[in-house]
Amino acid sequence: MAGGDRPVAMQSDITIRRQSRTLQVQQGSQFLLFDTTGRLLLTSELGRVVRRGLNHRMLEVKVHRETDGQIWRSYRDLTEQDKEAQLKAITAVIRQAYKTSAGADRDWLERVLQWSGSTLALDETAFRKVYKPVSILPPDQYHSVVVQVAEGCSYNQCLFCDFYRDRPFHIKSLPELAEHLQGIRDFFGERLQDRSNVFLGDGNALVIPTTRLLTMMDLIQQNLNPMSDTMAAFMDTFSLERKSTEELREIHRRGLDVVYVGLESGADEVRNLLKKQGTASDAVEEVSKLKETGYRVGVILLVGVGGKEMGPIHVRETDRVLSQLPLTPADIVYLSPFVLPKNPAYIQQMHEMGMTPYSPEEVQQEWMGWQRRISSLVTAKVTLYSISEHIY
Ligand code: SF4
Structure with missing residues (x-):
């Protein structure tokens, strides 16, 4: 209807x-x-x-x-x-x-x-046949069709990130992708029409070499039309597989429209603590390239990470870096309240460095301050990215 x-x-x-x-x-x-x-x-x-x-x-x-x-x-x-x-x-x-x-x-x-209850429960088995767990998505991508062109994250070492520790990084071969796409079509059936775009999983799909990525996007377009008219993906800003401006322009022309970048913090001290590779300046360079080549971007910041001692530098440097990003009203800055990862390495590191983590209530307070401050700093939309609310 x-x-x-x-x-x-x-x-x-x-x-x-x-x-x-x-x-x-x-x-x-x-x-x-x-x-x-x-x-x-x-x-x-x-x-x-x-x-x-x-x-x-x-x-x-x-x-x-x-x-x-x-x-x-x-x-x-x-x-x-x-x-x-x-x-x-x-x-x-x-x-x-x-x-x-x-x-x-x-x-x-x-x-x-x-x-x-029992027939609905069969969805769990059917889903597992097609997908590795869809561990996280940006909040505005919950209604996409996820296509796991790759599984996991090629880096997988950020201290705060538990999302892909259960799987080795793997880029699907073309036959694997064709089978995955058929599985997706069978799994969704008529529900495919409820979906409006495609999200390329998992953690940093843009690490896939450009020629291969373009071939994969073509295959997706042959199988998932029309929702594949617009595609989205996460991108890290430090991989050796960084894309040139020409490559990014071509990938955009072929359908990738929105790219989400985990900046986490504009302070290199905080990024180092998190074992996030590359510098904040690298991130500014990559986001600027994305904007220059026509993408909408989502920039993700971790509010409350690094604890109280790093709080002031986290705020100051993030504000400085955000003011350098050529964001427009079509872009989004996501403020993600920091949640302690299951992996104990982050908290051990905090203890070793004598840092005091924020309590969940203090993170909430921080979040409200960040929301007010950053909304007056950028023209992009500023919104919540709660990993606790993720469901696909
Ligand atoms: S690059 Fe992203 S997906 Fe990979 S470990 Fe870091 S935060 Fe997680």
């Missing part, structure tokens, strides 16, 4: 709203969202949202409001038992809605009712 909102149908206290690719069902303060196949996408109610990923992971986000006005969020993966209970409660609401529904609403609700 093309077009925007459909007329609202009311059954007792239940409201159903059909949109072109989603079905919304509301009962009181509970809001449910389903895709065209009838799979649950999210449920929300009074400060609690549960989002369901493609692999049947269900992430609960709760918003807490303190009496002093402070707002904070907590995150939890639902256990199998919790999922079952949640889905049963949702099914009860949908059964009630179904009884008094008619026409296209009824057809869609029928599709929703075809799913149960």
Whole structure:
């Protein structure tokens, strides 16, 4: 169905709203969202949202409001038992809605009712056959089709980053990519139409030599049209495989439109502590090249990393570096509240250097200060990048 909102149908206290690719069902303060196949996408109610990923992971986000006005969020993966209970409660609401529904609403609700906890759980196995875990995406890429042209990160040593420690870096061969693309088409089925662009995984796809990358992009375009009209990827700013201006221009012309760069900090002292290779000046050079060759960029900063002793230099040098970047309103600066990695190396390093980490509450305070400061410093949009909220 093309077009925007459909007329609202009311059954007792239940409201159903059909949109072109989603079905919304509301009962009181509970809001449910389903895709065209009838799979649950999210449920929300009074400060609690549960989002369901493609692999049947269900992430609960709760918003807490303190009496002093402070707002904070907590995150939890639902256990199998919790999922079952949640889905049963949702099914009860949908059964009630179904009884008094008619026409296209009824057809869609029928599709929703075809799913149960156990059939939805099969998505996990199906997803695993096609994908290595999609460990992280920029927040505006959650609705892309991820294509893992490479697996892992070619560097994989930043102290704060746990995302790809479970896999060796590997660039897919063309036959492997063709099989992966077929797997993606089979896995998504008609849900492919819900996706608007392609994200080239994993951690630094632009490390792939240009000729090979262009061939891979061609293959993606043959298989995932039209969502492959725009593509996005992470890029590091230190690899030996740095692209020339001509190469970047050609890659852009062939469909890569948005590039995300983990600057983390403008202070080399902080970057060194994190074992982030290259200097902040290298990052300025690479981002400038990206802008010159037509890309939109997302620059990611880690708020609260390096602890209290490094706080002032982290702020000062990051502001200085940001003011050198030729960012426009089409670009985004992401402020990512620092979360301690599972890998103990970062915290050990902090102890050895006698540094005092910020508490999660202090990171939140820092984040608010960074948001205010940087919003007045750049014309780009400044927004939250919470790794705790990531779900694909
Ligand atoms: S370059 Fe990026 S993906 Fe690789 S280890 Fe560092 S932060 Fe992680």
